[in-house]
Amino acid sequence: MARLKGGYNIGLAGRPSSRVVDLPVPSRLVLPLASRCFRFGDIRVEEGARVSAGTVLATDPTRFSAPLIAAYGGTVRLDRVADHLILESLDEAPPGGLSGSDSAAPPGAASGSQADARDRLVSLGAWPFITDARTDLPVDPAATANDVIVSTVHLEPFVASADALLKGRLDSFVRGLEHLHELTQGGTVHVAVADDAGFATELAGLIAEHSWCRLHTVVARYPFGHPLLILRALGLGRDPKRPVWAIRTAGVLAIERALSSGAPGVERLIALGGPAVSEPVHLKAVVGYPIDEILENRLCGDDVRVISGGIFTGSDVSPGQSGLDAECEGLTVLRELGERHMLSFAMPGLSRSSYGRTFVSRLCPGGPPERLNTSLAGELRACVSCGQCIDVCPVGILPSVIHKFLHADEIDEVERMRVDLCIECGLCSYVCPSKIELLSDMCDARRLIREEHEAQKKMELKAKLEEEKRLAAKEALAAEEEATA
Amino acid sequence: MKLILTLLDKTRPLFQEGGRFAALKPIYDAADAFLFSPLTRTSRAPHVRDPLDVKRYMSTVIIAIAPCLLAAIHFFGLRVLAMVLVSYAAGGAVEVLLAMFKKEEINEGLLVTGMLFPLILPPGLPLWMVALGSAFGVLVGKELFGGTGRNLFNPALIGRVFLALSYPRAMSAGWIEPGQGLVGRALEYATDAVTMATPLAAAKSGTWAALPKLFFGNVTGSVGETSALAVLIGGAFLLIIGIANWRTVAAMLGTFVIVTAGIYSGDPHAIIWHLLSGGLLFGAFFMATDPVSSPIMNSAKWVYGAIIGIATALIRNFTGYVEGVMFAILLGNIFAPVLDELFVTAHVRRLREEG
Numbered sequence: 116m117a118r119l120k121g122g123y124n125i126g127l128a129g130r131p132s133s134r135v136v137d138l139p140v141p142s143r144l145v146l147p148l149a150s151r152c153f154r155f156g157d158i159r160v161e162e163g164a165r166v167s168a169g170t171v172l173a174t175d176p177t178r179f180s181a182p183l184i185a186a187y188g189g190t191v192r193l194d195r196v197a198d199h200l201i202l203e204s205l206d207e208a209p210p211g212g213l214s215g216s217d218s219a220a221p222p223g224a225a226s227g228s229q230a231d232a233r234d235r236l237v238s239l240g241a242w243p244f245i246t247d248a249r250t251d252l253p254v255d256p257a258a259t260a261n262d263v264i265v266s267t268v269h270l271e272p273f274v275a276s277a278d279a280l281l282k283g284r285l286d287s288f289v290r291g292l293e294h295l296h297e298l299t300q301g302g303t304v305h306v307a308v309a310d311d312a313g314f315a316t317e318l319a320g321l322i323a324e325h326s327w328c329r330l331h332t333v334v335a336r337y338p339f340g341h342p343l344l345i346l347r348a349l350g351l352g353r354d355p356k357r358p359v360w361a362i363r364t365a366g367v368l369a370i371e372r373a374l375s376s377g378a379p380g381v382e383r384l385i386a387l388g389g390p391a392v393s394e395p396v397h398l399k400a401v402v403g404y405p406i407d408e409i410l411e412n413r414l415c416g417d418d419v420r421v422i423s424g425g426i427f428t429g430s431d432v433s434p435g436q437s438g439l440d441a442e443c444e445g446l447t448v449l450r451e452l453g454e455r456h457m458l459s460f461a462m463p464g465l466s467r468s469s470y471g472r473t474f475v476s477r478l479c480p481g482g483p484p485e486r487l488n489t490s491l492a493g494e495l496r497a498c499v500s501c502g503q504c505i506d507v508c509p510v511g512i513l514p515s516v517i518h519k520f521l522h523a524d525e526i527d528e529v530e531r532m533r534v535d536l537c538i539e540c541g542l543c544s545y546v547c548p549s550k551i552e553l554l555s556d557m558c559d560a561r562r563l564i565r566e567e568h569e570a571q572k573k574m575e576l577k578a579k580l581e582e583e584k585r586l587a588a589k590e591a592l593a594a595e596e597e598a599t600a
Numbered sequence: 601m602k603l604i605l606t607l608l609d610k611t612r613p614l615f616q617e618g619g620r621f622a623a624l625k626p627i628y629d630a631a632d633a634f635l636f637s638p639l640t641r642t643s644r645a646p647h648v649r650d651p652l653d654v655k656r657y658m659s660t661v662i663i664a665i666a667p668c669l670l671a672a673i674h675f676f677g678l679r680v681l682a683m684v685l686v687s688y689a690a691g692g693a694v695e696v697l698l699a700m701f702k703k704e705e706i707n708e709g710l711l712v713t714g715m716l717f718p719l720i721l722p723p724g725l726p727l728w729m730v731a732l733g734s735a736f737g738v739l740v741g742k743e744l745f746g747g748t749g750r751n752l753f754n755p756a757l758i759g760r761v762f763l764a765l766s767y768p769r770a771m772s773a774g775w776i777e778p779g780q781g782l783v784g785r786a787l788e789y790a791t792d793a794v795t796m797a798t799p800l801a802a803a804k805s806g807t808w809a810a811l812p813k814l815f816f817g818n819v820t821g822s823v824g825e826t827s828a829l830a831v832l833i834g835g836a837f838l839l840i841i842g843i844a845n846w847r848t849v850a851a852m853l854g855t856f857v858i859v860t861a862g863i864y865s866g867d868p869h870a871i872i873w874h875l876l877s878g879g880l881l882f883g884a885f886f887m888a889t890d891p892v893s894s895p896i897m898n899s900a901k902w903v904y905g906a907i908i909g910i911a912t913a914l915i916r917n918f919t920g921y922v923e924g925v926m927f928a929i930l931l932g933n934i935f936a937p938v939l940d941e942l943f944v945t946a947h948v949r950r951l952r953e954e955g
Contacts, residue, residue: 127648420647427646449647455636457601460655467651472841473660474651485651491640493653494633496707497749500891501657502845502898511951516896516944532944533951541646548652549749555644 117348121509122336123542126468126484127272127426131388131395131445133279144202144403145438146183148173152253152442153243155183158200164191168208169379171238172200179256183441184240186381186401196436202403232298232374233257240380241373243441244366248342248359249352260358261302262351263295267364268309268333268340271425273388274444279397280364280384281314288364289321291371295362296327302360304328307345309335337427338509338540347510365444386445389426390486391419402441407434414448420489422447427541452490460493470503470546496549504543504553510536514543514553521560526567534560608632626699630706658708660843664834665715665886671817671827675778676723677790680823683718683730690731691717691738698743709748709755709892713738716886717756719824720879720926721763724774724795729767733759753933754893757926764926775820796820799877800922811869814876825882835885844889847898851905852884852912859913880912883925888932895936900943908932 148155155173157180160166166189171182189202233256236242243253248264267277281288292304306322308315310332322328331349333339342361346352351359362370369380381401388395393415400409406421422429423443464474468485476482504514512533520528534557543553608631614621615628634655642649672680691714699706717734737759745751764771776793779785785793799809799819813819817827825831838844857871864870874880888894888908895904908928915924 125648125650422647426648429645429647431647447647452639452641455605455639457604457636458634459637460653461659464651469652470650471652471843473656473843477841487648489641489647490649491638491642492649492651493655494638494640494705496654497747499654499657499709499749500894500896501843502891502896505896511947513896513944513947531948533948536951545646545648546650546652548650548654548657550649550653552644554646 116331116333116345117350119334119336119339119344119348119509120511121507121542122334122339123470123507123546124270124335124337125272125426125470125487125545126482127390128484128486129273129389129392129395129448130484131273131276131279131386131397133276133282133397135279135282135384135397135399137399138404138409140187140205140207141404141408143205143405144185144187144189144401145196145405145436146172146185146200146202146403147437147440148183148198148200150440150442152246153178153181155181155200158193160191160200162191162193165189166191166202168206169381172202178253179237179242181243181253182238182240184379184381184402186379186403199437229298229300232294235377236370236373239373239377240441241366241369244362244369244380246342246361248346248361249355251343251361254360258358259302260299260360262357263299263302263304263360263362264342264345264349264351265292265295265304265306265362265364265367266340266342266345267312268307268335269363269444270309270335270337270340271427272337273386273395273447274425275365275384275386275397277309277364278313279386280368281318284368285314285317285321287371287375288367289318290375291367292322292325292328294370294374295360295367296325299360301327305331305345305349307331307333307340309333309340311335338538338542341509341538341540343538344509363444383439383441383443385439385443387413387448388445389422389448390488391416391448391450400439403438405438406432406446409439409446410434410448416450418451418453420449420451422449427545428539450486450488452488470507471548491550493548493550495551498549498551501548503546503548507542507546509540509542510538512536514557515551517560518551518553518556521556521563526560526563529560530564534564537561604635608635623700626704626706627696633705654708655711657843658711660841661712661838661886662715664838664843665719665824667830667833668719668824668827668882669715671830672719672723672823674784674786675817675826676776676823677779677785677788677793679790680718680723682727682789683721683723683725683823684715686727686730687718687734688714691734694735694738694743698739704747707748709742710738713742713755716824717759720756720760720822720882720887722771722774723776723790723820723823724793725763725770726774729763729770733763736762749892751892752937753930754887754890757887757930757933760926761930778818778820778826780818798922800916803873803877804922808873809877811873811876814873819877821877822879822882824886825879828876828881831881831885835881838885838889844885845891845894845898845901847901848889848894848905849884851902852888852909853880855906855909856880856913859910860917863913863917874913874916878916878923879925883908883912883929887925888929893933893936895939895943897940897943897947899947900936900939903939903943904932904936907935 153175155175157176158173160172166185168188170185172185173183174180188206190204192201192203195201237256242256245254247254296304319330346359372378383400385398387398391414420431421434423432426447465476467474467476498515517529517532517534537557541554547553613619615625691710695706695710737755741753741755741758742751775795775798777796798821809819815828819826839846860871860874911928911931912924915921
């Protein structure tokens with residue numbers, strides 16, 4: 116595997132310990148009808164209906180009817196919270212297999228034929244964990260792949276760590292890998308493991324006999340666990356027609372559970388971390404668990420920002436209004452910036468954690484992580500070409516150059532600068548001393564280029580149709596002339 | 601601290617639109633932002649940001665300059681401080697007027713330009729010329745290009761070139777004889793000090809200054825450049841904290857040594873003498889490394905530094921000028937966009953091959 120470049124681990128306080136806390140049955144479930152990839156537009160239940168655990172509440176008609184499944188039995192309430200489905204008066208008993216025990220049939224025995232296995236994964240909500248490594252979008256259940264990239268390197272602060280996810284479940288994990296090998300009809304499974312992972316040796320022993328499974332060690336630096344980086348580092352990116360799947364630790368475990376014990380994929384092991392969390396841990400929750408109930412008595416301070424996901428790519432949620440969505444891997448809570456500090460730019464910065472070397476804290480590495488808040492940490496300025504964004508970029512593009520071309524409306528130049536390689540990790544925005552929103556610029560640039568390509572395609576199609584029409588008219592005219600002659 | 605914050609909050613309405621001093625808003629904002637960190641929160645991912653900002657970025661250069669400034673006061677008197685103040689005042693006035701006119705914020709770039717500019721002038725230059733040069737450098741060298749971050753040339757060097765072409769006699773006469781002893785001229789204003797030829801000028805007529813004198817700075821020359829020791833201390837600081845790019849410095853000094861060795865057929869004394877004399881070290885650490893007027897790519901910085909190093913050696917030895925750093929760096933600035941185009945294109949092509 117080629118060496119990865121760039122990347123950075125920020126010293127953010129509140130890293131979740133690998134202790135896993137079981138959450139009690141909540142008072143209700145608040146199920147979001149939209150997440151990053153899915154829009155559960157087709158609601159299958161009615162207001163006031165009593166449903167049992169495991170019922171399909173809604174599906175996404177645009178994506179292979181991916182289901183939204185009830186983790187607990189309860190009474191359906193629609194329209195109580197915008198864009199959510201509520202389940203009230205929940206049953207106490209969780210659906211079977213929620214505990215995810217390690218006692219299951221070997222692969223093949225329970226899963227039946229290929230098509231059966233795929234149907235089961237779709238109906239139990241485990242299929243959406245499989246994404247296309249290039250587009251990061253769920254793959255079609257009919258599709259197959261030559262390679263599967265399994266990333267156990269989750270380094271964004273803070274999402275569930277592989278160490279917590281795999282504690283006591285390595286056997287299930289390996290069975291999940293075997294399922295993936297079968298699903299791809301003999302495809303190669305590439306497992307990326309961080310160089311500081313505690314389970315690496317044991318895992319290597321368990322998969323030693325599988326020639327189709329390869330273990331790759333990755334430096335534990337954000338965002339080196341990103342499937343697209345691993346894909347390129349393995350040299351699999353050169354042939355764009357070769358399909359490659361990507362899946363993360365939780366997905367492999369969900370697939371194993373669905374195929375071995377037939378349990379629906381409603382359980383989530385999430386991280387709860389950040390400087391505003393009193394005791395950062397991992398939590399065992401279910402999809403739709405109300406976020407305010409998760410955070411109750413677990414925060415220090417009132418004026419906080421709750422982020423679904425990590426601080427680089429997550430989005431803020433309003434705790435009272437939402438529950439865990441199906442794709443959530445963690446909740447990060449930050450204090451909102453509330454006060455001004457005098458001459459802070461001129462302070463030595465003993466406890467500041469910075470990418471560059473301008474703070475005294477650099478002299479004593481390994482100090483306590485910083486209690487960063489939501490401060491922009493400076494004023495918006497013009498780019499001074501310091502080069503930090505170029506330095507930190509894991510895909511080797513030049514964010515500052517792209518930023519300048521984008522704002523000069525030179526889209527062709529932006530395209531030439533290979534903005535398509537961006538994996539939207541957000542490090543360029545993080546390190547920029549001028550506080551330029553480079554991540555937004557990269558996203559805007561990619562969107563503009565996509566739109567331009569689509570417009571161009573449409574134009575070409577239109578031109579082609581017109582040309583055909585013209586030719587047809589010409590032929591008709593010729594035929595007419597011939598007829599008159 | 602609370603008191604100042606309350607005062608700022610209380611007087612804020614006076615400077616807002618419709619307030620009595622609305623026209624002075626840029627000054628108020630600059631003072632407000634200088635004294636206290638802003639209350640701006642992140643509005644999108646990433647939700648936290650690195651604590652380094654442009655103000656701190658620029659301030660590190662001021663810290664790095666401190667040894668040179670202290671050495672300058674020691675050798676050339678308190679007059680140096682007056683030059684720095686005048687430079688800041690004149691450059692600042694232009695910056696403030698333009699900010700008021702454009703209704704924009706005042707930029708931190710002035711912190712560096714205002715300090716660097718007097719340090720590359722003869723210590724005996726009349727103060728009004730310092731003011732004129734500083735104002736010209738900020739206006740033409742920076743603001744006309746669109747402000748900090750958009751200038752093609754180093755603004756301080758633009759100011760110096762303007763003075764060198766407009767007042768050649770004054771610019772070649774103000775070489776004050778450095779103070780001697782432990783105190784030097786640190787306690788005098790040094791208006792009536794004797795002037796003399798710079799080591800590089802004297803060398804043309806065959807008088808070579810002693811190496812220790814060049815190293816410690818006990819010779820005449822531009823305000824901040826004479827003490828190689830002070831420049832090296834500040835320069836090392838800038839390289840260690842990563843604000844100045846070491847590739848530019850290494851390429852510039854490396855090629856200068858090679859070309860000088862060629863000219864003096866490898867005479868080590870001549871090489872070290874040229875390395876320590878004039879503005880070479882000051883230019884290498886503080887002027888050529890200006891990120892805005894340098895090329896962006898690290899690979900391009902090697903070529904950029906080499907162009908400046910070679911040009912300096914050639915100008916010093918084969919033209920009518922005794923000193924070549926200023927023109928060499930400006931020449932490098934001219935090359936920077938072309939180097940960017942070449943090296944960025946090559947870099948992007950490599951990305952394509954990687955897939």
